[in-house]
Structure formats: C-alpha cells, structure tokens
C-alpha cells in the first residue's frame with residue numbers, strides 16, 4: 394500500500410470511517426421470534442396529538458442477540474394477510490436501543506413507533522397503519538416475528554472521540570439517536586454532542602424528560618427543541634429544526650459547524666433534508682459548507698430556489714453528513 398493510500402484509510406476529524414458491521418444475520422425466509430419485554434408511551438402521556446410508543450423486545454436465545462449497532466434497523470413481519478390474501482410484507486424499524494441493548498447484554502432490542510391514524514383523502518374512511526398499530530397493540534409477553542439487523546451507513550464512526558456531533562431529528566426520527574447518543578455518553582467521549590428535535594407540539598416531544606436529564610448530567614450534551622405549531626407573540630410562524638440551527642443565539646451550533654470536527658446526522662421527515670441543506674448553505678461560507686455538501690456551481694448562488702429534486706445530482710452530501718429520511 395502506498396503512503397497516499399494509507400492516508401486515505403486513516404480516520405481523522407474530517408475523514409470518518411465506519412465500523413464494518415454485520416447485516417442480515419436473520420433473513421426474511423427464516424425469521425426468529427422475540428417477546429415484548431416492555432411497552433410504554435414515550436410522548437407526553439395522553440395529551441400528545443399522536444401516540445408514540447417505546448417498545449422493548451426480548452431477543453435472548455435468538456441469533457439477533459448481541460447482533461446490532463446503534464443506528465441500524467430491524468425487520469418486523471406483521472401476522473395475517475393483505476386484502477389480496479398475501480402475507481404482509483416485512484417492515485423495517487429503526488433500532489432505538491444502544492449497541493448492547495437496553496440492559497447492555499445484547500438481549501433487549503427497542504424501537505419507537507407512532508400509530509399511523511389518518512383519513513382517506515377521497516373516501517374519508519379511517520385509515521390505520523397495519524404494522525404500527527399491530528406493534529402498539531402488543532402487550533408484554535406477546536410474541537413477534539423478527540429479522541435483521543439492516544444498515545451499514547447510518548452509524549457512529551469507528552473512533553467517536555475524533556468528532557463532534559449534530560443530530561437533527563423530527564418525530565420518531567429520534568429513535569436511532571437515542572441509541573447513538575447513549576453509546577457516546579457510555580463511552581465517556583469528550584466530544585460535543587448537540588441534538589435538535591422537531592415536533593408539532595411540546596407534548597409530541599419523544600423521550601423529552603430523558604433528554605432533559607441527559608442535558609443536565611452531561612456538560613458535553615445539549616438539547617434544542619423546535620415546536621412547529623405553537624405560535625406565541627415572539628414566534629408567529631412555524632419553527633422547524635433548521636430554523637433552530639439558524640437562530641442559535643448561544644453560537645454553540647454555528648461554532649460546531651465551522652470547527653472541522655463535526656458530523657451531521659439527520660433522521661425524520663423527508664422535507665427537512667432540503668431545508669437543512671439550504672440553512673447550512675446560508676450559515677456557512679463555501680469552504681465551511683464543502684465539509685458537508687458539494688454544490689453544483691450552477692446553483693450555488695440561488696439557495697432560495699433549490700428544490701428537492703436537485704438532491705443528489707446537484708447537491709451531494711459528503712462523508713461528514715448522514716441521512717435517513719422517509
């Protein structure tokens with residue numbers, strides 16, 4: 394190996410390398426059975442606009458035990474059949490547990506699920522999501538069919554202490570970050586860790602009390618909320634996570650963005666991807682921005698006219714940006 398090749402493979406603050414994690418240990422053609430270990434609301438009790446649950450699954454004794462890294466997903470096959478009589482397809486859910494699970498021994502896998510409840514646009518009939526409602530209805534001790542783990546890109550770097558972290562989530566997009574931040578805090582890294590969390594109302598903030606406690610107990614962790622539908626005399630328009638980044642009065646977030654050490658992780662509603670990219674382009678000078686995004690020179694001066702379809706042809710992310718939007 395030449396010295397230039399060697400330098401490409403060495404992890405540094407501006408060149409994160411990811412661990413080579415296992416995937417598909419349990420495949421869909423031979424799923425395993427886990428048991429619900431705990432289930433509880435993780436939004437503000439019954440006052441929230443939607444119902445989101447923290448669901449813990451015991452996978453002890455199966456090949457899923459000790460198999461995952463924070464940031465990966467796992468598969469759930471709901472029982473029963475579709476309207477056409479076919480078995481339900483597998484659904485992927487983000488793992489909300491740290492590496493090693495809730496108890497550290499690799500037996501308890503967790504996810505965060507919001508019940509999908511909607512009205513059909515034309516027929517105005519009630520629509521209820523198959524897998525989210527199945528999962529949220531399960532009680533402790535009931536069995537569930539599982540596969541996984543899945544995912545090789547949305548992970549913490551191999552040498553986490555070399556970097557600082559900005560995690561940006563909306564809704565259940567918080568799930569992988571709950572696991573990743575737990576991993577970072579458990580490893581006692583000195584890195585700066587900032588979490589930006591967006592929700593419609595205060596009562597929809599997931600794991601809110603836990604995150605406030607982490608902030609109180611860890612000097613290197615800060616928690617910033619963006620409540621979109623709560624207007625006040627000071628805030629008469631929607632506040633999104635990217636606006637929280639832009640209105641960073643303490644200067645902490647902008648300092649992190651400019652530092653040359655920071656990795657950005659984004660998880661949640663698809664629309665925020667473009668909004669975050671535009672905000673970064675407005676906040677940073679071209680050299681600073683190039684740490685996270687490669688912008689086609691043709692569109693560089695027209696940030697307000699960027700459109701989602703320009704991603705990833707004209708707006709490409711670098712190795713310092715990690716995205717999982719849906």
Ligand code: A2P
Nearest residue numbers: 563564565591592593621622633662664665668
């Ligand atoms: P809103 O729906 O008020 O426009 P949840 O998953 O719990 O519904 O939360 C999603 C959050 O993301 C809401 O606060 C929602 O605001 C917000 N949101 C919607 N569109 C965007 C966008 N383009 N960029 C950032 N946040 C968004």
